Amino acid sequence: MSGPFPINFLHFGWIDAADVLLVTVLLYQLYKLLRGSVALNVALGLVSIYLIYLVVKATGMELLTKILGQFMSVGVLASIILFQQEIRRFLLSVGKATALERVRGWARGRSAEAAPLAVGPFVEAAKSLANKYTGALICFAQASDLSTFADSGDRLDAEISKRLLLSIFNKTSPLHDGAVIVANGRILAARCIIPVSENPDVPASLGLRHRAAIGLSEVTDAVVLVVSEETGAISLVYHGVLYRDLATAELRSRLNEWLLKTPASTSSAALKPEAAA
Numbered sequence: 177m178s179g180p181f182p183i184n185f186l187h188f189g190w191i192d193a194a195d196v197l198l199v200t201v202l203l204y205q206l207y208k209l210l211r212g213s214v215a216l217n218v219a220l221g222l223v224s225i226y227l228i229y230l231v232v233k234a235t236g237m238e239l240l241t242k243i244l245g246q247f248m249s250v251g252v253l254a255s256i257i258l259f260q261q262e263i264r265r266f267l268l269s270v271g272k273a274t275a276l277e278r279v280r281g282w283a284r285g286r287s288a289e290a291a292p293l294a295v296g297p298f299v300e301a302a303k304s305l306a307n308k309y310t311g312a313l314i315c316f317a318q319a320s321d322l323s324t325f326a327d328s329g330d331r332l333d334a335e336i337s338k339r340l341l342l343s344i345f346n347k348t349s350p351l352h353d354g355a356v357i358v359a360n361g362r363i364l365a366a367r368c369i370i371p372v373s374e375n376p377d378v379p380a381s382l383g384l385r386h387r388a389a390i391g392l393s394e395v396t397d398a399v400v401l402v403v404s405e406e407t408g409a410i411s412l413v414y415h416g417v418l419y420r421d422l423a424t425a426e427l428r429s430r431l432n433e434w435l436l437k438t439p440a441s442t443s444s445a446a447l448k449p450e451a452a453a
């Protein structure tokens with residue numbers, strides 16, 4: 177095949193160029209996913225063993241080739257087990273990027289018009305919780321399906337009310353630990369476990385509650401509200417970006433803008449997003 181790069185002994189065509197480009201993009205995405213986590217070191221270890229295997233095979237060292245060959249034959253299975261968290265996050269981010277997920281969200285009737293969400297109870301509850309230094313984590317589902325995370329907790333499927341939110345996050349409540357998931361204008365579940373961000377750029381001062389909020393927003397389009405137990409600060413996280421220490425008006429404005437798609441009021445222009453990603 178004649179191609180753009182005629183090398184005497186190689187037939188390097190446009191398809192090969194596209195192939196190399198796609199593999200490069202894939203490897204870069206994998207690197208971005210693993211960067212900063214121990215999984216990157218494990219992956220580098222596996223790649224090194226594979227390279228050694230290729231060298232010993234080419235040089236004809238039979239015994240070592242056999243031993244490493246056995247190792248490589250279970251390598252795919254071992255990688256799936258070792259990297260299950262990373263593979264899950266990768267697949268979630270691929271799914272999130274596809275238009276299909278939006279269509280699914282539309283089909284579930286989750287559009288703002290189909291199920292208008294009253295942000296008032298959340299704003300009021302966040303204010304009360306913050307005043308009492310009670311921690312809270314509330315995830316608002318949009319197009320991405322959060323039912324897997326809801327399954328990790330206790331299903332409620334309850335009507336939204338400030339009183340219920342305060343009861344859930346009350347420190348003596350058996351439901352207060354973990355996250356509340358809100359979907360289709362209902363409180364879907366409480367005590368849910370959501371993915372924790374492994375982004376090394378997240379400030380060390382932020383604990384697990386904030387890291388979990390950032391983590392979920394990295395792999396879904398959910399909006400996450402966090403009330404800090406330590407400082408009483410109210411924050412929002414959206415698409416991996418943390419908006420810290422919000423005043424009530426700013427909180428309401430952002431929730432309206434992101435969940436109900438109504439334009440932000442002028443007060444929200446004062447927001448200083450703190451990049452967490």
Ligand SMILES: Nc1ncnc2c1ncn2[C@@H]1O[C@H](COP(=O)(O)OP(=O)(O)OP(=O)(O)O)[C@@H](O)[C@H]1O
Pocket residue numbers: 311312313352353354355368369370371372381382383384385386387388403404405406407
């Ligand atoms: N993966 C997770 N999914 C859901 N909830 C979580 C997760 N990780 C931590 N949490 C919640 O966060 C609480 C721990 O918060 P921690 O003090 O570590 O975080 P923080 O960000 O410093 O918050 P705060 O400012 O409120 O102290 C846990 O008790 C639990 O309720």
